[in-house]
Amino acid sequence: MVWRSIARNLKRGPLTIPAEPVSEPATQALAERLAASAHQRLGRSLAIRMVDAGSCNGCELEIHMLNSIVYDLERFGLHFVASPRHADVLLVTGPITRNMQDALRRTWAATPDPKFVVAVGDCAVDGGVFKGSYAIHGGVDSTVPVDLVIRGCPPTPAQLLEGLCVLLEANAD
Amino acid sequence: MAASDILRNAPTAPCNPWPRHVLTPAAWADLVAALQAEASLELLAMWADAQQVHTLFHDSRNGGFIPTSVQVDAGVYPALSPARPAAAWFERMIADLWGHRAEGGTDSRPWLDHGKWDQHAPLSPQATPSLTAPELPEFLPFEGEDLHQIPVGPVHAGIIEPGHFRFTAQGETVARLEIRLGYVHKGTLGLMRGKSPRIAARFAARLSGDSTVAHSIAFARAAEAASAAEAPPRAQHLRAVMAELERIANHLGDCGAIANDAAFPLLLARMTFHRERILQAASAAFGHRLMMDCVIPGGVAGDIATEGSPTILRALAAIEAELPELLRVYDDVSSLVDRMVGTGIVRHDLVAAFAPGGFVGRAAGRGFDLRQSPGYAPYDGVQVPVLATADVDGRFRIRASEISESIRLLQALLAQLPDGPISVALTLASGEGIGWAEGFRGDIWHWVRLEAGQISAVFLRDPSWLQWPLLQAAIYGNIVADFPLCNKSFNCSYSGVDL
Numbered sequence: 229m230v231w232r233s234i235a236r237n238l239k240r241g242p243l244t245i246p247a248e249p250v251s252e253p254a255t256q257a258l259a260e261r262l263a264a265s266a267h268q269r270l271g272r273s274l275a276i277r278m279v280d281a282g283s284c285n286g287c288e289l290e291i292h293m294l295n296s297i298v299y300d301l302e303r304f305g306l307h308f309v310a311s312p313r314h315a316d317v318l319l320v321t322g323p324i325t326r327n328m329q330d331a332l333r334r335t336w337a338a339t340p341d342p343k344f345v346v347a348v349g350d351c352a353v354d355g356g357v358f359k360g361s362y363a364i365h366g367g368v369d370s371t372v373p374v375d376l377v378i379r380g381c382p383p384t385p386a387q388l389l390e391g392l393c394v395l396l397e398a399n400a401d
Numbered sequence: 402m403a404a405s406d407i408l409r410n411a412p413t414a415p416c417n418p419w420p421r422h423v424l425t426p427a428a429w430a431d432l433v434a435a436l437q438a439e440a441s442l443e444l445l446a447m448w449a450d451a452q453q454v455h456t457l458f459h460d461s462r463n464g465g466f467i468p469t470s471v472q473v474d475a476g477v478y479p480a481l482s483p484a485r486p487a488a489a490w491f492e493r494m495i496a497d498l499w500g501h502r503a504e505g506g507t508d509s510r511p512w513l514d515h516g517k518w519d520q521h522a523p524l525s526p527q528a529t530p531s532l533t534a535p536e537l538p539e540f541l542p543f544e545g546e547d548l549h550q551i552p553v554g555p556v557h558a559g560i561i562e563p564g565h566f567r568f569t570a571q572g573e574t575v576a577r578l579e580i581r582l583g584y585v586h587k588g589t590l591g592l593m594r595g596k597s598p599r600i601a602a603r604f605a606a607r608l609s610g611d612s613t614v615a616h617s618i619a620f621a622r623a624a625e626a627a628s629a630a631e632a633p634p635r636a637q638h639l640r641a642v643m644a645e646l647e648r649i650a651n652h653l654g655d656c657g658a659i660a661n662d663a664a665f666p667l668l669l670a671r672m673t674f675h676r677e678r679i680l681q682a683a684s685a686a687f688g689h690r691l692m693m694d695c696v697i698p699g700g701v702a703g704d705i706a707t708e709g710s711p712t713i714l715r716a717l718a719a720i721e722a723e724l725p726e727l728l729r730v731y732d733d734v735s736s737l738v739d740r741m742v743g744t745g746i747v748r749h750d751l752v753a754a755f756a757p758g759g760f761v762g763r764a765a766g767r768g769f770d771l772r773q774s775p776g777y778a779p780y781d782g783v784q785v786p787v788l789a790t791a792d793v794d795g796r797f798r799i800r801a802s803e804i805s806e807s808i809r810l811l812q813a814l815l816a817q818l819p820d821g822p823i824s825v826a827l828t829l830a831s832g833e834g835i836g837w838a839e840g841f842r843g844d845i846w847h848w849v850r851l852e853a854g855q856i857s858a859v860f861l862r863d864p865s866w867l868q869w870p871l872l873q874a875a876i877y878g879n880i881v882a883d884f885p886l887c888n889k890s891f892n893c894s895y896s897g898v899d900l
């Protein structure tokens with residue numbers, strides 16, 4: 229049964245969607261910012277560590293889809309890693325809850341330099357709908373420096389992919 | 402006195418659809434004592450407001466639902482946890498948010514309050530600034546030879562929510578797991594107060610993103626019950642369409658991930674492909690992949706797009722065509738079945754004590770589904786699969802059969818969408834209501850109190866409240882390496898219980 233299933237999938241061909249061209253102005257802007265801040269470039273392969281610092285888990289659902297055969301993140305040289313010590317990029321979701329702030333700060337500190345922080349989702353920008361709660365500290369940049377923001381509630385996998393490809397292109401030598 | 406007699410003699414407060422029994426602390430203490438002998442009264446939820454602690458009981462003998470409250474006296478009420486172990490987490494949450502102390506409770510350690518907010522008991526009218534951070538709670542002590550601890554989290558290794566898992570293991574075998582949550586506490590209940598149901602619905606939709614539709618339905622129904630309104634039939638149908646799409650999408654994602662945790666990625670690849678198609682169909686039909694904010698109090702935010710129905714049906718047909726083959730693959734791979742069968746068994750006495758809903762209950766013989774009982778429109782004749790194995794394999798199989806049942810329901814719902822309006826305006830009413838919806842995890846309960854159309858008190862009960870504690874028990878005696886498998890087969894919500 230397994231072999232038959234695999235054979236059928238092979239015959240069907242890939243289901244991965246073609247990559248969208250990366251937005252030039254966005255890449256340019258990020259590349260210039262990186263140059264201005266003398267940020268060391270990381271090349272064409274980035275290891276990503278995802279940190280949920282208070283999300284409703286909606287953002288995680290869509291980030292998960294990047295690993296599916298439809299979006300196939302790894303074809304771009306991007307992959308998720310289990311430890312911040314292996315990561316180039318921290319992908320941070322959620323309004324930063326007071327109860328997670330410390331853990332986020334420590335995860336950031338455990339990530340070797342040079343590193344990038346991508347804030348994912350409207351909550352990560354400034355707390356989103358949760359802004360003003362006694363339990364919320366603020367957006368991601370209230371706790372660690374942010375290099376790139378991907379908006380949406382939650383951002384779609386296509387939007388996530390676009391943002392990450394901008395990061396990749398801006399990092400290319 | 403029997404528990405049912407104590408309840409019958411108590412005065413009631415108006416609450417739609419079930420009046421709420423209000424007990425004095427003394428009568429409540431009698432009830433707690435009587436409950437020890439009456440296992441059929443299941444605790445479904447427990448929450449509070451400024452003056453009272455509220456519970457929702459389910460009588461499994463006659464299928465009745467009984468909201469019951471106890472007056473809090475000088476910040477104290479008699480604990481329920483000695484009679485209902487599931488009450489322990491609720492009591493800790495109530496103490497942290499409202500400051501009511503459960504006297505004689507089995508566990509009085511802080512829960513959501515990690516000492517990081519700038520106030521104590523933030524939902525109480527007497528919220529006090531917190532000047533000193535409380536000590537981090539101690540983990541439960543353990544005694545024995547060759548035991549060691551493995552601390553995991555709050556930041557976990559995967560793309561997953563944060564929480565702390567403290568394993569105590571003997572060699573490879575888990576002797577105890579203690580879970581500590583509260584990391585993603587966002588103060589949702591506090592943010593909802595003082596808002597109209599329409600505005601507050603955005604918070605209910607974001608309690609747990611994977612159940613955004615189900616929570617939105619439960620909240621809308623609670624707000625409608627409180628203001629004696631009803632969503633029009635077309636809205637109820639469309640809500641059910643969204644809810645079943647959400648159920649299928651989550652079951653597909655999780656079944657694939659369970660197999661992947663047993664190092665068998667083929668099912669993950671195929672099932673997430675179908676999940677993606679369902680999400681795309683949801684986006685085509687309702688304008689949002691997760692259908693967030695598509696259900697509103699009074700109805701639904703927008704009608705289904707013209708291309709919505711055929712797109713959904715095509716995605717369903719593709720699943721129908723491939724699912725049997727994928728399940729045969731599952732059955733055929735002995736290394737996979739070997740990891741699933743007999744792993745993470747939930748003991749039947751614990752199922753009886755905790756009354757978990759959803760596939761956790763159904764895989765352990767508890768066929769409880771809100772679409773059947775108490776039921777709600779437009780559901781009729783929902784088939785609920787039940788197994789008795791209570792292991793990872795059982796939960797996988799229940800979820801797989803729920804996918805097929807949801808496909809059947811969707812095909813029927815889409816074939817007979819009633820015409821008419823898609824929402825009604827809610828009046829600026831005062832009242833109290835309970836709303837419910839069967840999410841993919843199980844029974845969701847929302848309670849809302851309105852004053853002149855504004856929320857004065859609210860509680861949102863995610864199914865995970867009664868499932869997390871069982872995950873702690875299910876891993877007992879299993880090897881540490883099987884934890885991801887067990888965890889995924891439960892897939893409890895962190896955000897849903899962290900509030």
Ligand code: SF4
Binds near residue numbers: 282285321351352381
């Ligand atoms: S941005 Fe939206 S989906 Fe993401 S965590 Fe916030 S509320 Fe959830």
